[in-house]
Amino acid sequence: MKLLVLFFTLTITLFASNITHFSYDGAINPASSAFVKKSIKEANKQNSQFIIFELNTPGGLLSSTRDIVSQVLNSKIPIVVYISPKGSRAASAGTFILYASHIAVMSQGTNVGAATPVQIGFKEEKDNPPSTMKTKGINDASAYIESLAKLRNRNVQWAKESVTKGASIDSLKAKELGVVDFIANDLDSLLKKLDGFEFQMDNKKVKLNTKNSKVQTIEEGFKIKILSYLSNPSIAYGLMLLAIYGIFFELMSPGSIFPGVTGLISGALALYSLNILPFDTAGLLLILIGIILMISEVFIVGFGILGIGGIIAFVFGSLILFDEKTLGIDISLSLIIAFALVSIAIFIYLLKVIIQERKQKVKTGSEELIGSCAKVIKKKDDFYKVEIHSEVWNAKSKEEIQVGKDVIVENIDGLVLEVKPKKE
Template identity: 40%
Template sequence: MRRVLPRPSSRSPCISLMRLLSFMALALFAAINAYKGFAQPSTPLVVEVRVDGIISPASADFIVRGLEQAAKDKAELFVIQLDTPGGLDTSMRTVVRQILASPVPVATFVGPAGARAASAGTFILYASHIAAMTPASNLGAASPVQIGGSPQPAVPATPATAPKAQQGGDEGDTPAKDAKAGTSAAHGDTMMNKVTNDAAAYIRSLAQLRGRNIKFAESAVRDAASMSASEALDAHVVDFVASDLGDLLKQVDGREVKLTTGTTVLHTLDARIQTIEPGWRYQLLALIANPQVALVLLMVGIYGLFYEMLNPGLALPGVAGFICLLLGLYAFQLLPVSWTGVGLLALGISLMVAEAFLPSFGVIGAGGVVAFVLGGLFLTDTGIPEFDLSIPFLVAVALCSVAFLIIVGAVAARAHKHPVVSGREDMLGQEGVVASVGRTAVYASIHGESWRVRCPDSLQEGDQVRVKALDGLTLLVERIKAGP
């Protein structure tokens, strides 16, 4: 019996060799990448945002989003280059809370040369893990502003200001009267003292957390004290004085920073700097988070809806007015406004609109102007010029509103005096020609349309008639000329 051996496959050695070569190539590629990663570590990343202007809801949102981006990119350091005269307390506290909870070290750098970190900026500087300034910059003047006015501080009793009765003064100036006056002054200062003490305790806690000068921090709040960059460095208010961001990164390299997640050492030498530019969101918030813009948006919104109600079906005034109204209300929600002021503004605008419909001879409109101006005055009182409405602005806006209503009213009155040019009423007095005469109905051509007419006289085709009255869809006419 003949035994047949299996025939060897000619493909097997080739396939095995190709697989072996592929495996060796992959292994070599992985080894090269691993070597590169070990030999050349990734360059550290520093994320920077630049804030130039008041600390507002827009700038607070910009800083917070920059912090979130730095945490997402696992940046080595987040730098706030700051130049601000101050800002809103609510926005400042939002920024401070995010800095305290940040997983990325935060450095506030007061720059460029000539910049300042006043008021709210001082709080942000104290809250940061690293505080730095450029030469010729300053910080401080962090006293809070009393809402509703700044009362005079209470004067302590001294021999010169002691009750006159104790110094041989007039008999009417009794200690009881002086005590009553002192009690009234103290009551007037209570709210200011509460705000000042709260701010002083807040910045003192930040100074204790970061190991910075507590005495100056409290003096900046209570006495509006300020310091230059060199003075702040000598007094341990800031950690570094640097000419620019590159100089700062060289100085902080190797510094140990305590975070909520633990302690980290900064490696910022030759770091890659990524500057986050303000986007459309920041620009939109900066635009609408302004009391003047918010007020104009509110008025445009109300007038747009008012015009849509007068002319149903136009759509554009109603849609635009509704959008502006929502943007205005959103801006008021961002700003520290008094809702009493908002209510007075709405009342004033409503009264000015009502003046166009009610025969009050200007009384309702004048009341609307007064309510509008008072509402604008009560709307905000922050002590920051950019966030307070001035009387000239309010008066100008109110006068523009009154002028708009006068123009609308004059146009409406003129249109009311004109004869009707459309509808059934327009048929009165119109002339036409009898087109056909039937057994039961007579039709005439009037205005290019065929109307059924009725006349006390007998009509013939071609007669000229004039419309005297309407009876439903039938015109009552008179014959003015017999037909040919």
């Protein structure tokens, strides 16, 4: 009779020996989405009984968040989203991912929430009502997280408040409100609490068995790390700076090759990063104006005015190019300051060179010959024929000079050069 009861309740006990584990610490972006996809694929290859997704995120892109949530919901292997270690958070995008998980776990000293969507380029006034675009975004996100809460039988009311009011709670409160299943302070305690844990998956009851199981940790890999770097606003900004400096120095010294090649490659990578990351159009426009002004300084003698103006435009554009609330991470302020200081130093140096050049007396025509080196090609009596700058001149000297010797031009007397032997 007991066997029949077990059969009809459709209880499935998983005895697979492998447990797949991977951790991600950072903003949610295309790189994190690719990492989740790779880890689920590896878990299927290893025939793992479940996946532990250890997460610490300040939030990130909504498109990447939806992609990760979709992968979690459609996974044939149960996924445990574990907010860890202590001090971590599942803010904004992390809240959606936690709600999508089959089992939600947090470590003590962690928090979840503040899931209100932020649109880049839209700034609300305090006294004005929310814009239509913002209202639509909040309503969409609220309905989305509500559907996840109902699917996983988690607290619906708080889920909606995390979106509409930006509510955030710690792990203990999350356990009390039914946002997470339980609290575990480390991986070992997590595995112990998961042993014998039962939950619903695809209308079937699943019971986990972690005894004698082997935990297989998945690393990001080279390709995903590169994508992760390119998805970082500071890296994208750094590539943009390399492109600017590379092209700038190539224009200053044509034929150097290396600065130009470096600039072109960095520029291509920077464009790829901008294609991945959402950016403020006004910020990008200011940066482009700054680049044009700085490059114009090379061709138009503006005494540094064009260059300094370009730096100011570039810095202001840099400050508003990316939105930390949208991406979960922003350009490092120290990087922007460093760029400004280095650029100012370069243009001060160029200005100094321009002023020195202007102060120098212009030498043209025959004046340019004085002090130059010539070569004696013929001698007749006290007069000589010398070759200088691919020209043949008549010359005279107070000293005896042999044919083939080098001489220095001291003066010009009409069409005759006054020369002296060059000291060896």
